[in-house]
Amino acid sequence: MSVQTRKVAIIGTGHVGSHVAFALATQGEVDELYMSDIDKEKALSQATDVNDAVSYLPHHVEAKACDIEDIGTCDILVISAGPLPDPNKDRLESLGDTVAILKDVLPRVKASGFNGCILSISNPADVVAAYIQRVLNYPKHKIISSGTALDSARLQRLLSETLQVNRRSLTAFAMGEHGGSAMVPWSHVTVGGKPLIDLQTSMPERFPSFDHDAMTEAMKYGGYLVLKGKGSTEFGIASSAVEIIRAIFHNEHKILPVSCLLDGEYGQHNVFASVPAMLGKDGVELIVELNLTADEQERFAASCNRIREYLAKADTF
Numbered sequence: 001m002s003v004q005t006r007k008v009a010i011i012g013t014g015h016v017g018s019h020v021a022f023a024l025a026t027q028g029e030v031d032e033l034y035m036s037d038i039d040k041e042k043a044l045s046q047a048t049d050v051n052d053a054v055s056y057l058p059h060h061v062e063a064k065a066c067d068i069e070d071i072g073t074c075d076i077l078v079i080s081a082g083p084l085p086d087p088n089k090d091r092l093e094s095l096g097d098t099v100a101i102l103k104d105v106l107p108r109v110k111a112s113g114f115n116g117c118i119l120s121i122s123n124p125a126d127v128v129a130a131y132i133q134r135v136l137n138y139p140k141h142k143i144i145s146s147g148t149a150l151d152s153a154r155l156q157r158l159l160s161e162t163l164q165v166n167r168r169s170l171t172a173f174a175m176g177e178h179g180g181s182a183m184v185p186w187s188h189v190t191v192g193g194k195p196l197i198d199l200q201t202s203m204p205e206r207f208p209s210f211d212h213d214a215m216t217e218a219m220k221y222g223g224y225l226v227l228k229g230k231g232s233t234e235f236g237i238a239s240s241a242v243e244i245i246r247a248i249f250h251n252e253h254k255i256l257p258v259s260c261l262l263d264g265e266y267g268q269h270n271v272f273a274s275v276p277a278m279l280g281k282d283g284v285e286l287i288v289e290l291n292l293t294a295d296e297q298e299r300f301a302a303s304c305n306r307i308r309e310y311l312a313k314a315d316t317f
């Protein structure tokens with residue numbers, strides 16, 4: 001009998017990394033956690049804290065602090081090293097600090113021999129994933145940024161509250177940048193499989209119309225709202241990360257809104273942006289190309305251009 005253990009490495013064990021670790025442990029989606037941070041004492045504390053929880057978890061997990069050079073046998077690498085988000089700054093403004101960290105991290109990832117799937121979370125998410133892919137010359141299907149997975153969860157929360165419909169009974173997601181230029185393809189929002197726009201026409205009392213732009217702005221503001229009160233965002237991103245990791249480990253062929261390298265899809269080349277993508281054991285299996293309205297297509301293209309603009313800046317740091 002051969003038993004396969006699921007190994008996840010996490011680089012950057014701050015608020016995000018530690019919550020991804022704990023969520024993986026509590027949801028039983030990992031067997032071994034390799035936790036690395038420039039602050040070695042912090043990585044050790046986080047790993048020990050996870051291990052302390054194991055007695056009361058329904059699954060066994062082993063967490064250990066390690067150097068980046070030790071992650072070579074892991075299946076999935078989560079990159080969550082970066083500056084603590086500043087509620088008064090756009091995510092794109094953290095690019096210089098994140099690139100400085102990646103200049104330390106990426107050569108060591110390469111030296112480790114790691115060749116599994118990379119889930120990049122550090123901000124600015126799309127630009128950072130593109131930078132990592134380029135520096136490591138990594139196979140494009142094996143690197144994913146959580147992208148708008150989190151924005152989409154925020155959108156689903158807002159829609160659920162407004163429409164009084166359970167989140168699992170509606171389909172809604174954001175595309176483009178994980179940030180200020182994210183857009184929502186409203187023509188593809190469905191409730192119980194029916195376009196919301198049709199429901200709003202046929203049942204206006206049950207599904208009154210609302211301002212789409214205002215809800216898109218509220219979705220984007222969601223992260224700042226959390227940051228303002230607690231100084232970090234961690235639960236939402238941890239759940240998003242586990243959902244992506246689960247889809248990979250269980251070869252789920254699940255379609256999630258994540259940022260991946262576009263190669264002609266939606267008329268876009270050489271840019272990481274969030275689109276509905278099918279995830280399985282080798283990462284991105286296919287990208288779903290929706291028929292966007294002209295306005296949606298324009299907004300998506302504008303978002304991709306903003307990501308491109310910052311990727312060009314990444315080389316100047």
Ligand SMILES: NC(=O)c1ccc[n+]([C@@H]2O[C@H](COP(=O)([O-])OP(=O)(O)OC[C@H]3O[C@@H](n4cnc5c(N)ncnc54)[C@H](O)[C@@H]3O)[C@@H](O)[C@H]2O)c1
Pocket residue numbers: 011012013014015016017036037038039042080081082083084085094098101102104105121122123124125146147150178232233234237
């Ligand atoms: N994509 C998303 O949806 C999303 C959501 C929340 C946060 N983030 C991003 O995640 C990143 C981390 O946020 P956080 O709240 O955990 O910050 P944090 O400050 O709590 O944690 C960052 C960790 O990175 C570590 N680190 C710094 N340089 C390192 C290096 N060279 N090698 C290894 N580790 C290093 C720090 O010591 C720290 O423990 C930020 O870029 C943030 O913007 C993304």
